[in-house]
Amino acid sequence: MKKIFERPKSMYPVSTHYCPGCGHGIVHRLIAEVIDELGILEKTVGVAPVGCSVLLYNYISCDMYEAAHGRAPAIATGCKRVHPELVVFTYQGDGDLASIGTAEIIHAAARGEKITTIFINNAIYGMTGGQMAPTTLIGQKTTTSPFGRTSEEAGYPLKVSEILATLDGAAYIARVAVNDPKNIIRAKKAIKKAFETQMKGLGFSLVEVLSQCPTPWRMSPREAVKWVEEAMMPYYPLGEFKSPKEEGVRRE
Amino acid sequence: MGKKTLMTGNEAIAEAAVQAGCKYFFGYPITPQSEIPEYLSRRLPEVGGCFLQAESEIASIYMVFGAAGTGTRVMTSSSSPGISLMQEGISYIAAAELPCVIVNMMRGGPGLGGIQPSQSDYFQATKGGGHGDYHVLVLAPSTVQEAADLMMEAFDLADKYRNPVMILGDGCLGQMIEPVEFRRRSSTDRPARDWTITGAKGRPQNVVKSLYLKPEVLEQHNLGLQRKYQRMIKNETRVETYLTEDAEIVIVAFGMAARIAKTAITILREKDIKGGLVRPISLFPFPYQTLEKVAEKVDKLLVVEMNLGQMIEDVKLGVCGKAEVHFYGRVGGMVPSYDEIVAEVEKIVKKRR
Ligand SMILES: Cc1ncc(C[n+]2csc(CCOP(=O)(O)OP(=O)(O)O)c2C)c(N)n1
Ligand code: SF4
Numbered sequence: 001m002k003k004i005f006e007r008p009k010s011m012y013p014v015s016t017h018y019c020p021g022c023g024h025g026i027v028h029r030l031i032a033e034v035i036d037e038l039g040i041l042e043k044t045v046g047v048a049p050v051g052c053s054v055l056l057y058n059y060i061s062c063d064m065y066e067a068a069h070g071r072a073p074a075i076a077t078g079c080k081r082v083h084p085e086l087v088v089f090t091y092q093g094d095g096d097l098a099s100i101g102t103a104e105i106i107h108a109a110a111r112g113e114k115i116t117t118i119f120i121n122n123a124i125y126g127m128t129g130g131q132m133a134p135t136t137l138i139g140q141k142t143t144t145s146p147f148g149r150t151s152e153e154a155g156y157p158l159k160v161s162e163i164l165a166t167l168d169g170a171a172y173i174a175r176v177a178v179n180d181p182k183n184i185i186r187a188k189k190a191i192k193k194a195f196e197t198q199m200k201g202l203g204f205s206l207v208e209v210l211s212q213c214p215t216p217w218r219m220s221p222r223e224a225v226k227w228v229e230e231a232m233m234p235y236y237p238l239g240e241f242k243s244p245k246e247e248g249v250r251r252e
Numbered sequence: 253m254g255k256k257t258l259m260t261g262n263e264a265i266a267e268a269a270v271q272a273g274c275k276y277f278f279g280y281p282i283t284p285q286s287e288i289p290e291y292l293s294r295r296l297p298e299v300g301g302c303f304l305q306a307e308s309e310i311a312s313i314y315m316v317f318g319a320a321g322t323g324t325r326v327m328t329s330s331s332s333p334g335i336s337l338m339q340e341g342i343s344y345i346a347a348a349e350l351p352c353v354i355v356n357m358m359r360g361g362p363g364l365g366g367i368q369p370s371q372s373d374y375f376q377a378t379k380g381g382g383h384g385d386y387h388v389l390v391l392a393p394s395t396v397q398e399a400a401d402l403m404m405e406a407f408d409l410a411d412k413y414r415n416p417v418m419i420l421g422d423g424c425l426g427q428m429i430e431p432v433e434f435r436r437r438s439s440t441d442r443p444a445r446d447w448t449i450t451g452a453k454g455r456p457q458n459v460v461k462s463l464y465l466k467p468e469v470l471e472q473h474n475l476g477l478q479r480k481y482q483r484m485i486k487n488e489t490r491v492e493t494y495l496t497e498d499a500e501i502v503i504v505a506f507g508m509a510a511r512i513a514k515t516a517i518t519i520l521r522e523k524d525i526k527g528g529l530v531r532p533i534s535l536f537p538f539p540y541q542t543l544e545k546v547a548e549k550v551d552k553l554l555v556v557e558m559n560l561g562q563m564i565e566d567v568k569l570g571v572c573g574k575a576e577v578h579f580y581g582r583v584g585g586m587v588p589s590y591d592e593i594v595a596e597v598e599k600i601v602k603k604r605r
Pocket of ligand 2: 214
C-alpha cells in the first residue's frame with residue numbers, strides 16, 4: 001500500500017498536551033514539515049516561549065532553548081550572532097510576544113536580526129487560564145475582562161504584524177490562520193517563506209498565526225474555528241504585510 | 253612576559269576579557285562602566301567577535317543566555333540599576349547552568365541613586381539576587397591589575413562550573429588608572445561541552461532550559477546545583493590576609509574599601525596600633541574559615557564597607573561570636589578615607605586599652 005501521509009521526521013512520535021481544537025499542535029506540525037522539506041533539522045535551533053507551548057522541545061526534535069517570558073528574540077539573537085550559519089526561530093504566544101516581550105520583538109525586528117518568529121495570536125493568555133491579552137478583542141470576555149474588554153479601560157488590541165511591517169529591518173511579515181484546511185496550507189507556505197527569508201540572509205521574518213484556543217474562550221472546537229473567522233479576521237486581516245523585494249539579494 | 257600599560261579599570265577588564273578568549277559582548281550603557289562596552293565595540297570586531305548594544309539590560313542578559321548556550325565565552329557589564337534588571341536572566345542562566353561573566357561596577361543606590369562608587373549590591377550579588385535557590389561566583393578585585401587577572405580567571409571558572417561568574421567592582425575601580433600587565437594564558441582547559449546548542453548534527457537534540465514541572469525532578473535539580481556550590485566553596489574560596497599574625501585589631505573589607513584600609517593599617521602601625529586586614533576576594537564563596545581562625549586570636553574586628561553593613565553579616569557568621577565585630581561604612585557614593593578608618597580603629601582600641 002502506498003503511504004500518502006506520515007509524521008514529519010523532525011517530530012517526536014508523541015501526542016501533545018494541548019486542548020482539543022487548539023491551534024498550537026497544527027502549527028508545530030507545519031514547522032516540522034517545513035524543517036523536513038528544507039532539510040535543515042540538523043542546523044535549526046528553536047526558542048520555546050513561556051505559555052502553553054513551553055514544551056515545544058518535546059515535540060520538535062531540533063536543538064532548543066526554553067526562554068523566559070517574552071525574551072525569546074533576545075536569546076535567538078545571542079545564538080544567531082555566535083552561529084550565523086544556523087537557522088534560528090522563536091515560537092511565541094501573544095502574551096509572550098505582544099505584552100511582556102514587546103521591546104525584544106520590536107528591536108530584534110528593527111535590527112533586522114536574521115531569525116524567524118512564529119507568533120501564535122489566540123487573543124488570550126491560554127496557559128494561565130484565560131486572562132486578557134494585548135490582542136484580546138474589544139468586547140471579548142476573559143477572566144480579567146469579565147464584562148468584555150473596553151477600550152476606555154484596556155486600550156485597543158495590538159496589531160503586531162502591521163506594527164512590525166513598518167520597520168526597515170523586517171523582511172517578511174505575514175498573518176495567516178489555522179482554522180480551516182485552506183488556511184492551514186497557506187500558513188505552511190508563509191512559514192516556509194519566512195524560514196527561506198532567513199536562510200537567504202534578508203532580515204527578520206515573522207508569521208502571525210491566528211489560532212483557536214477553545215478552552216478559555218469557553219467554546220467547542222467547532223465554535224472556536226468559526227470565531228477565528230468571524231471575530232478575529234475582521235480585526236486581524238490575513239495577508240503578507242511585507243515581503244522581500246529582490247529575493248536572493250542581501251539587504252544593506 | 254607582557255609589558256605594563258596604563259589603563260583604567262574598565263579598559264583593563266575589557267582587554268582581559270578579549271585576551272581570555274571572550275568574543276561576544278551584549279550590554280546597555282550605564283555610568284560608571286560604559287568604557288567597557290565602548291572599548292569592546294572597537295576591540296571585538298578585531299578578533300572576529302561581535303559587540304551588540306541591546307535595547308535594555310533585560311535583552312542584554314538574554315542575549316548572553318543565547319550565546320552562552322552555544323558554549324562560547326560571552327560577557328556583559330553594567331552597574332547597579334542595570335544589574336537589577338538583569339537579575340531575572342541571571343536566575344535563568346544559573347538554572348540552565350550556562351557559563352558567562354557579568355561585571356557589576358557598583359554605584360550608589362537604591363533606585364537611580366547616583367553615579368559615584370559604592371558597594372551596596374553585596375547582598376544582591378552574593379545571596380542570589382534573582383528568584384530561586386542559586387548562587388553566582390562573585391570575585392571582588394581591589395586593583396586594576398587584580399581586575400584584569402580575575403577577569404581572565406572568571407571565564408575559566410564559568411566554564412569549569414557552568415555557572416555565571418560576577419566581577420564585583422565599583423565606579424572608582426572602573427575609572428582609576430594604574431599600570432596593568434596581561435599575563436597571557438596558554439590554551440585554557442575547557443571542559444567537554446556536549447550540552448551546547450549548535451544544531452543537532454549527528455546527535456540527539458540538546459535543550460537548554462530551566463523548567464522542571466515535576467517537583468521531584470526540580471528538587472533533584474536544585475540539589476545538584478547545591479552540590480556544585482559546595483564544590484565552589486571547597487575549591488574557590490579566595491582571601492588575602494595582611495599583617496594578621498600579630499594584629500590586635502583586624503579590619504575586614506573587600507575591593508576598594510580594603511585598599512583604603514591597607515593604607516589605614518600602615519598609619520595605625522606607625523601609631524603603634526597593630527592593625528591587620530582580611531580581604532575576601534571571593535564574596536561567594538565567602539572565606540568563613542579564615543575569619544573563624546582570625547577570631548580565635550584577635551578579639552576585635554572592624555568591618556569597613558561602602559554600604560550600611562551587608563558583608564558584616566557574613567563576617568559575623570564566620571566569627572561566630574568569638575570576637576567583637578564593629579562596623580564603619582559610608583554610602584551614597586561617599587568613599588571612606590583612611591583617616592576616617594584610623595579614627596574609627598583608635599576609638600575601638602582606646603575604649604578597651
Ligand atoms: C515573568 C513571568 N510573568 C508571568 C508568567 C506567567 N505566565 C505563564 S504563561 C503566561 C501567558 C502566556 O500567554 P500567551 O503568550 O498568549 O501563550 P498561550 O498560553 O496563550 O499559548 C503567563 C502570564 C511567567 N511565567 N513569567
Ligand atoms: S489553553 Fe488554549 S492555547 Fe492552551 S492548550 Fe488550551 S487551547 Fe491551546
